[in-house]
Amino acid sequence: MKFEVGDKVVIQHSNDEGEVVEIINDKMVLVDVRGVKFPAYTDQLDFPYFKRFTEKKLFPAEKKPKKYIDQLPPEKPAPGKKKERIAQLADGVWLTFLPVFDSDEFGDDVVESLKIYLVNNSTLAFNFSYTLTYSGNSDFNLDGALPSMQDFYLHDIPFANLNDNPVFGCDFSLMTPDRKLAEHYEASLKLRAKQVFGRIEEIRKKGEATFSFKLFDEYPLRPYEEEKPVDTLGLGKLAGSGFRIYEASNGAAAYGVGEERA
Known part of the structure; x- marks a missing residue:
């Protein structure tokens, strides 16, 4: 099936309805489902009317007797369910890549470029500073905010640039x-x-659309710094001026107090 931007679609494996917001190539589109955007292959999508037509039954379903609200048992709270995301990843922060394919002169599919996303599957929200370097030379910089359980599109890179030793770096701080x-x-x-x-x-x-690499599992704790004792008497200054400082327990011995004299 061929889709255009603005088309209403149904995700086959989840039956969620969404909207096409971007055409990536002739085999893949970017879909928005209740505010969550993710790539999907066109052969995994249907038009809503096609789904409804194929689900029509030859015989109407048997009507069940009505139930009134006072006859219904109290509803139990359902466990939380994560929204469908660009990649079903474990906890942590990830760098996710979406290959964009094109056909060469022989009709074979080749990777033309990579779309790059930051994926935050942690409970913390971050500010970040992203850099891309090739062979040690900076090529791209971007600062942004990455809320908890959200994705952030960074940029595209040509697939051929992978031959130039790319390094993707991020400096994170807490919002x-x-x-x-x-x-x-x-x-x-x-x-x-x-x-x-x-x-x-x-x-x-x-049959997946993206691959990912984990940047970190958990945001680290602050390094422990041992507190230094406070010099309330200013003894440090005295020692620095040439005065000899003794422990109180050794003070008497230092001055010969308590020693027997001949």
């Missing part, structure tokens, strides 16, 4: 400072073309 947690945390990812080729083949076999 709400916590005295128990570190002021900031730096994480980086180095990728090689051969490594990415392997991941792309893996997701194509599984």
Whole structure:
């Protein structure tokens, strides 16, 4: 099926209804489902009217007797369910890559570029400073905010640039400072073309759209700093001026107090 921006669609595996907000290529689109955007293959989508038509039954369903509200048992709270996200990842913060395919002169699918996202599957919200370097030279910088359980689109890079030793770096800090947690945390990812080729083949076999690398599991604690004793008597200044400072327990011995004299 061919879709256009603005088309209402149904996700086959979840029956969620959404809207096409971007055409990635002839086989993939970006879908918005209740405010959550994620890529999906077009063969995994249906038009709502097609779904409703195929679900029509030859015979009407048997009507069940009405129940009134005072006859219904109290509803138990359902456990929380995470929204469908760009990638079903475990806890932590991830860098997620979406390969964008194109056809070459022989009609074969080749990766043209990679869309890059930051994915925050933790309970904390972060500010971040993102940098991309090639062979040690800075190429792209971006500062932004990454709320809890949200994704942030960073940018696209040509697939051929993987031959230039890219390093993806992020410096994270808390949006709400916590005295128990570190002021900031730096994480980086180095990728090689051969490594990415392997991941792309893996997701194509599984029918998935993205692959991801974890930047960190948990935001680190603030390093422990041992408190120094307060010099309330100013003895440090005396010692620095040439005075000899003794422990109180050794003071008498230092001056010969208590020793027998001949």
